Amino acid sequence: MLPVLVGLLIVSLLLAVFLGSENLAFFELTESQATILFDIRLPRVLLGACVGASLAVAGAGLQSLLRNPLAEPYLLGVSNGAALGTMLAFVFFSQFEFARPIFAFAGAGAATFAVYQMAKSRAGMNVERLVLSGVIVTTFLSSIIVLLTSLLDAAKLRSFTFWLLGDLSQGTKNGFYLTFVLVIIGTVILSSQARALNLMMIGERDAFDFGVEVKKVRLIVFAVASILVGSSVAASGSVGYVGLIVPHLIRLLVGSDNRLVIPFSAISGAIFVVLADTVARTAIAPRELPVGAITALIGAPMFIYLLRRS
Amino acid sequence: MFYNQKLAIKNTHGYQLSAISYQLFRIVFPAKNNLRKIHFVILLFICFFSLTACKSANQTAQTEVKMRDIADDLGRKIKIPEKVERVVSLAPNLTENIFAIGAGDRLVGVTTFCNYPEDAQKIQKVGDTMNPNMETIIALKPQIVFVSTASQIETFTKTLEANNITVFVTNPKDLNGVLTNLRQLGEIFGTPERTTILLNELFERIAAVDEQVRDQPKTKTFVQISKEPLFTIGKESFLTEIVERAGGISVTKDVATAYPKISKETALAFNPDVLILSESPDNTEPNDVFKNSSAVKNKKVFKVNADILSRPSPRIVDALEQIAEDLHPQTNDN
Amino acid sequence: MLEVQNISINYGVCAVVQDVSLSLEAGKIIALLGANGAGKTTLLKSLNGGLPVAKGVILLDGKELKAFSRREIAQKIAVIAQETETKFPVSVLEFVLSGRFAHGAAFGWETPDDLRIAVECLNSCDLANYESRQMNQLSGGERQRVVLARALATQAAILLLDEPTANLDLAHQALMFRLVKERCERENAAAVLITHDLNLASEFADEILLMKNGAIAAKGAPEKVLTEENLIEVFKVRVLLDENPHSGKRRVTTIY
Numbered sequence: 001m002l003p004v005l006v007g008l009l010i011v012s013l014l015l016a017v018f019l020g021s022e023n024l025a026f027f028e029l030t031e032s033q034a035t036i037l038f039d040i041r042l043p044r045v046l047l048g049a050c051v052g053a054s055l056a057v058a059g060a061g062l063q064s065l066l067r068n069p070l071a072e073p074y075l076l077g078v079s080n081g082a083a084l085g086t087m088l089a090f091v092f093f094s095q096f097e098f099a100r101p102i103f104a105f106a107g108a109g110a111a112t113f114a115v116y117q118m119a120k121s122r123a124g125m126n127v128e129r130l131v132l133s134g135v136i137v138t139t140f141l142s143s144i145i146v147l148l149t150s151l152l153d154a155a156k157l158r159s160f161t162f163w164l165l166g167d168l169s170q171g172t173k174n175g176f177y178l179t180f181v182l183v184i185i186g187t188v189i190l191s192s193q194a195r196a197l198n199l200m201m202i203g204e205r206d207a208f209d210f211g212v213e214v215k216k217v218r219l220i221v222f223a224v225a226s227i228l229v230g231s232s233v234a235a236s237g238s239v240g241y242v243g244l245i246v247p248h249l250i251r252l253l254v255g256s257d258n259r260l261v262i263p264f265s266a267i268s269g270a271i272f273v274v275l276a277d278t279v280a281r282t283a284i285a286p287r288e289l290p291v292g293a294i295t296a297l298i299g300a301p302m303f304i305y306l307l308r309r310s
Numbered sequence: 311m312f313y314n315q316k317l318a319i320k321n322t323h324g325y326q327l328s329a330i331s332y333q334l335f336r337i338v339f340p341a342k343n344n345l346r347k348i349h350f351v352i353l354l355f356i357c358f359f360s361l362t363a364c365k366s367a368n369q370t371a372q373t374e375v376k377m378r379d380i381a382d383d384l385g386r387k388i389k390i391p392e393k394v395e396r397v398v399s400l401a402p403n404l405t406e407n408i409f410a411i412g413a414g415d416r417l418v419g420v421t422t423f424c425n426y427p428e429d430a431q432k433i434q435k436v437g438d439t440m441n442p443n444m445e446t447i448i449a450l451k452p453q454i455v456f457v458s459t460a461s462q463i464e465t466f467t468k469t470l471e472a473n474n475i476t477v478f479v480t481n482p483k484d485l486n487g488v489l490t491n492l493r494q495l496g497e498i499f500g501t502p503e504r505t506t507i508l509l510n511e512l513f514e515r516i517a518a519v520d521e522q523v524r525d526q527p528k529t530k531t532f533v534q535i536s537k538e539p540l541f542t543i544g545k546e547s548f549l550t551e552i553v554e555r556a557g558g559i560s561v562t563k564d565v566a567t568a569y570p571k572i573s574k575e576t577a578l579a580f581n582p583d584v585l586i587l588s589e590s591p592d593n594t595e596p597n598d599v600f601k602n603s604s605a606v607k608n609k610k611v612f613k614v615n616a617d618i619l620s621r622p623s624p625r626i627v628d629a630l631e632q633i634a635e636d637l638h639p640q641t642n643d644n
Numbered sequence: 645m646l647e648v649q650n651i652s653i654n655y656g657v658c659a660v661v662q663d664v665s666l667s668l669e670a671g672k673i674i675a676l677l678g679a680n681g682a683g684k685t686t687l688l689k690s691l692n693g694g695l696p697v698a699k700g701v702i703l704l705d706g707k708e709l710k711a712f713s714r715r716e717i718a719q720k721i722a723v724i725a726q727e728t729e730t731k732f733p734v735s736v737l738e739f740v741l742s743g744r745f746a747h748g749a750a751f752g753w754e755t756p757d758d759l760r761i762a763v764e765c766l767n768s769c770d771l772a773n774y775e776s777r778q779m780n781q782l783s784g785g786e787r788q789r790v791v792l793a794r795a796l797a798t799q800a801a802i803l804l805l806d807e808p809t810a811n812l813d814l815a816h817q818a819l820m821f822r823l824v825k826e827r828c829e830r831e832n833a834a835a836v837l838i839t840h841d842l843n844l845a846s847e848f849a850d851e852i853l854l855m856k857n858g859a860i861a862a863k864g865a866p867e868k869v870l871t872e873e874n875l876i877e878v879f880k881v882r883v884l885l886d887e888n889p890h891s892g893k894r895r896v897t898t899i900y
Contacts, residue, residue, distance in 0.1 A: 021573035035602060036575045069731055162539050162571070169574060170538045192751040199742050202730045208694060209725065210798070211718025211746030256732040259753070286565060286576035288539075 001254060005267040009049075012271045016045040016278045021285035039173075047171035048277040048291070049270035050179035051236045052246075054186065054228040056269025059243025060250075060262050061190045064197040065221045066130055067204075069251070072244040073108075073229045076130075077137035081111025082226075082233035083164060084141050089234075090160050091152055101178060105230035111137055112222050166239035166292020168277050175235040186228045187266045193217050194258035201256060239276075239292045241299025242269050248306055272298075380498065383480045384463075390476055391453050394499050398450060400442050401458035403621035404480065405430050407492055408456070410508055410624045413499035419450045426617060426625070448473050454498070456480060482622040484548040485516070485555065485630075492624065508624065515627050516555075519634045523557025526638045531558035532582035532605070533619075535569055537593045540577055544570045548622055556634035558584065574599045584637055588620065589613040612636040645670055645834050646691065646721075646802055651700030653683075653690055660686045662858045663700070666851075668802065670832040673824065675845035677838075677869075678855035679879055684838045685726075687855070688804050691836060692721045718746035722800035724791050724808050730779065736790050737775040740766060743794035765793040770819060784811035792820060796827065803827070805837035809844065817841075821848045842896040846870055847888070854878055867894045 018026070020041050024033045055073065062078075063071045073079045085107025086100050093099035115137045119130035149161060163170060190197075196217045199207035208214050232239070246269045247261055254260045276294040283289055376392040398419035399405040405424040408417055414429055419436040434450065437443040439459060447455060447470065455470055457463070458481040467477040478498075482491040489509060496505025531553050535541040543549045543560060546568040553560040561580040562572060578599040585596050585605040593616070600606050618629045646668040653661040661683045668674055676684040689695045691702065693709050702709040704720060712720075722743070744758040754762075766774060769789040779787060788811045795803055803824060809817040825848055827833045839845050845852055845866065852869040854862040856878050862869045875883045875896070884897040 020575050022575040022579045032578060032581060032602065036578050040574045040578065040599060064732075067730060067732075167539055169540065169571070195742075195745055195748070195751070198734075198738070199745055201732050202734065202739065202742065205694070205725055206742075208714065209692060209718065209721075209723035210743060210794075211715040213714050251733060255738065256734050257738060281573060284566075286562075286573045287544075287567070287570040288573050 001260075001264065005264060005271070009267050009271050009274075012274045012278075013045060013049065016048070016274045017041060019278050019282050021281060021288075043173050043176050044168050044171055044277070044281075045274055047176040047179060047235055048168050048273045050176060050183045051168070051232040051239060052242055052269035052271070052273025053266040054179060054183045054232040054269070055239060055242040056246035056265040056272070057183065057187050057190055057262055058225040058228040059269075060247035060258070060265040061193075061197065061221045062225050062243070063247055064201040064258055064261075065218060067201055068131065069248060070244070071131070073225065074238070074240055074243070075138070076134035077111040077115050077141060078108045078226060078229045079233055079238055080138050080141035080145070081107035081109070081114075082230045083107070083238060084145055085110075085230070086163075086234050086237075087145060087148060087160055091148070097172070097174060098178075101175075101231050101234040104234035105227055108226040108230040108233070109223070111141060112226050116222065162290065163237040165290035166237045166295065167290050168236045168239075168280070169288060171235050179231045179235050182227055182231045183266070186224045187263060189220065189224050191259065191262045193220055194262055197221070197258040197262075198256070201258070237290075237292065239273060240296045241303065242272055242295055245299045245302055245306075246272055248303075252306075380478075382478045386479065388476050388478065390478070390498060394453055396450070396452045398436060398447055398452040398455045399424065400436070400439055400455060401481075402426070402439075402617070403482070403623040404456045404458055404491075406621060406623035406625060407482075407488070407495055408499070411492055411496045411499060412501045412504035413495070416499065418452055419447060444469060448475070451475075454478050484551050484622065485626065487548070488622045488624065488626055489513075491622075512624060512627050515631060519556060519630055523555075523634055523638055526557045528554075528559040529557065529637045530561050530580070530583045531586060531633075531637065532561050532577065532580060532584070532600075533586045533588065534593060534596060535588045536590075537595065537597050539571050540574055540597050540599070541569055542572045542577070544568055548626075549619060552626065552630050553586070553633060556630050556637055558633065558637045578603070583608070583610060585611045586633060586636065587611065587613045588616040590616040610636075645705060646836075647701075647703035647706075648691070649701050649703070651687075651690065651697045651702060653686055653695055654698045655686075659698075660858050661690070664853075664855075664858075664860055665700075666836075666853060666863075668834045668836060670801070670834055671828050672850045673828055673835045673837065673848055674851045674853060675837055675839055675849035675866075676853050676855060677840075677842065677845055677878070678861075682855040682878075683858035684855055685806055686858075688806055688836060688838055691804055692717055692723060715746045718798065718800070720800050721802040721804060722795040722798040724795045724803065724805040726806050726810070734779045735775065736766070736771065736777045736779060736782070737762060739779055739790055740794045740797050743797040746798065761799065762793075762797050765796040766790075768796065768823060769793040770816065785813060785816055788812055789816060789820070792823065796823065801831075801833045803833060803835040803837075805835060807838050807840065809839065809841065817844065824848070842870060842875075843888070846894045846896065847891060870894045870896055 017037070022033070022036055024037055029037065059072050062073065062076065063069050082104040085103035085105070089099040089103035115130065115133045118133035118136070196207065196212045199210055199212050200214070200217060204214055247265045250261050250264045250268055254264060273291065273295065276298065277291045280289040280291040280294050377389040378392055379387055380390055381387055395416055396418045397408070397416055399408055399417055400421055402421060402423040402425070405417065405420045406426055408414060409427050409430060414427070417430070417433050420430055420433045421442070422435050422438045424430045424433070434446070436446045436450070452475055454476045456478050457466070463479065470477050480491055480494065482488045489512065492505060492509060496502050533543045533549055533553065535543065542562045542565070544562055544565040544567045550560045550563045561582050562570070565572065574597070577597070581603050582605045585600060585603070587593055587596065596606055596611055605611055614629055614632055618625045648664060648666045650663050650665050651661065652659055652663055664687060666674060676687065678684050686695060690697055704712060704717070709717070740762040741754050741758060744754055744762065748754060748758060763775065766772065769792050771786070771789055771793060774786070774790070779790065782790065788808065792808060805824065808820055812820060821844060824835050824837070828835055849866060851864060852866050853860055854869050854874055861878050862874045870885065872883060872885060875881065882899040884899055886895050887893070888895040
């Protein structure tokens with residue numbers, strides 16, 4: 001399975017690098033073609049891979065933690081928190097490049113914390129309460145975003161509204177380095193908690209009884225998911241459905257063992273977003289579509305299909 | 311009271327009435343605490359009734375007003391009064407056009423976007439182009455509302471026409487459109503002399519630009535509407551025509567839609583000789599993909615006020631002149 | 645092995661368990677009996693640290709329970725809780741192997757030993773060849789036995805069982821108790837179990853704790869606790885008491 005996925009990732013990366021709005025003569029690149037390839041196309045493809053991997057890993061982790069295969073960064077308000085954070089960075093600290101990811105983490109973390117606090121009751125945390133809290137926080141944050149977009153300078157926010165749909169064209173090399181480092185660390189940390197997550201997936205009570213430090217694992221997963229979602233939202237806006245569809249498909253293929261699901265989701269998430277972005281870049285070239293529209297277009301029907309099958 | 315009523319009739323749109331009557335009232339009844347308040351309420355009631363009476367008087371007056379037929383840009387046959395006194399504009403370029411033909415003083419309502427000319431900023435705001443406030447518009451009792459977009463035009467028109475307000479749809483999209491629109495507005499507002507002077511001036515300026523760039527090579531120009539994400543002008547934008555007229559060639563002239571988001575790869579490959587930035591807070595410098603382009607290398611990056619670039623109004627000729635000058639500066643040296 | 649000294653447990657301001665003591669020694673089975681809401685499950689949950697104790701102490705192998713990490717406790721105490729269900733496709737083998745969590749590295753794979761133990765436990769629970777079946781495709785009774793197999797796979801010396809026979813047919817109820825009993829007798833393990841089946845308790849338990857309103861109403865050997873007086877007091881039903889002709893243990897028949 002692993003070699004197949006790695007092979008697919010390499011193929012899709014190659015495909016993505018070969019395809020673009022400009023046809024490049026790969027064996028005799030002119031100076032400007034070299035710039036196109038190495039400064040524009042390659043960083044974007046690699047950033048897409050990191051964003052896909054981040055979202056898929058965060059999704060897989062949150063789903064196991066919350067014992068709900070439908071749990072997703074978007075459903076839980078994590079993404080909206082990150083989006084609001086990024087928006088504030090956009091408006092107030094647009095001159096600092098790293099304000100965006102930092103505010104995005106902060107927003108994602110704050111949203112996660114708020115959802116978690118709301119969902120927690122004396123008798124522990126049940127999943128229904130959590131999902132409901134997620135919906136409340138999500139809609140609350142969305143309305144703040146809408147409010148801010150109506151109040152603030154329209155010109156300043158024009159790029160932001162486009163970015164909300166998920167857009168990889170604004171990625172920078174620094175953004176790629178950051179998401180790359182974070183996705184590697186995040187995947188390793190979550191994989192290290194995979195056995196504990198296998199128990200959490202069955203039930204928090206079970207996990208506790210069989211030796212899992214439930215609170216510690218929960219904190220680790222929430223923190224890592226916030227960081228992963230935050231960094232990918234800061235880099236590319238809201239690319240939807242990746243965190244939902246990818247782990248789901250992987251579970252259909254290899255079962256629910258998180259030691260497989262988490263790393264495999266990372267690779268498959270990367271494949272998914274790289275391919276989706278290739279479509280976004282080439283479908284109506286030289287114009288571009290937001291990659292979030294493509295992932296939703298593929299993701300939503302697939303999700304309904306999966307839901308009906310299970 | 312008699313005096314009051316007379317005043318109300320004189321003030322046909324008596325919405326300052328209550329304030330005026332309150333002043334009057336204070337003169338007639340000097341401060342006597344509660345009693346005064348009660349009296350004031352009664353007086354307000356009376357004013358209200360006199361106002362309604364006044365309104366019906368107005369309506370009968372309106373039906374008596376001589377009407378004329380005119381067609382708007384949607385081809386709708388509409389009736390407008392012979393003498394147009396009060397209008398609302400729901401687009402910044404239409405506001406500019408109405409001011410340009412000398413009828414700015416008849417604007418009683420404009421959008422929050424209407425910032426030019428300066429006098430437009432003093433006029434009552436009725437929301438923005440996409441979300442005008444119906445109640446405010448109706449309360450202003452305009453005769454005509456000028457709109458440029460046709461979104462939800464039917465409900466919009468119905469509501470306003472139910473209140474005896476005519477909706478005039480006009481959306482000039484290019485240089486000719488602006489000129490036609492100005493002529494049409496001149497007819498509507500009855501300012502033909504001023505309009506003719508304006509049009510002649512514009513024709514002359516356009517002709518001067520044509521002359522200026524006639525023998526010049528066409529310069530490869532990229533118009534950057536937004537830096538991140540990278541938006542530009544496409545086939546359907548009037549700016550494509552403006553750039554051509556100014557002696558350039560828009561490298562994105564074949565890209566579909568008016569304002570497409572363009573692939574950075576393609577933008578880089580265009581390697582434009584001149585970059586025109588639509589100057590706004592998020593668009594003050596060229597996108598990074600242009601850092602090796604001949605435009606940046608040769609310092610051929612120019613900024614044009616975004617309002618001028620985005621509004622088909624007389625100022626579009628300013629943009630035309632400015633771009634022509636940017637593209638072919640040598641002609642200005644002599 | 646497990647010493648419980650005068651513990652009380654509160655939910656908010658309500659005392660759910662009051663002043664309960666018990667002593668679990670190797671080889672012993674203690675049955676918790678009582679009406680619904682008597683605090684049996686609460687007490688059981690507190691025995692592995694799952695609920696904080698307001699008063700009193702719990703000693704595990706002579707040391708206070710709080711001093712152990714979750715992993716250490718899980719190595720010594722295994723739990724069979726009421727029905728667990730998961731929305732994820734988990735195989736029976738994966739489920740049973742999760743019981744080996746406390747023994748392996750948190751990061752890594754199960755050893756061949758883990759695998760062997762898991763398969764043995766499945767076999768002993770009458771679940772041979774169930775390894776690759778999915779948990780959510782099993783019947784309630786089968787699932788209950790997988791849960792038992794997982795608890796056995798921990799090789800913990802103390803078993804805490806909360807109504808382990810709720811979903812089981814007669815044959816498997818007997819199997820469940822036999823497995824617990826064998827484990828206690830042969831491997832010096834011990835068990836605390838909650839059940840509503842007075843006769844099973846009487847047959848298999850060495851000691852019965854009869855609970856009422858969070859406190860102990862009676863405590864001791866089955867024939868000492870299962871008296872008409874106690875049962876009327878706790879369950880408010882009339883009973884007929886006699887002797888099981890096969891085992892000679894106390895037998896309870898409810899009079900409806």
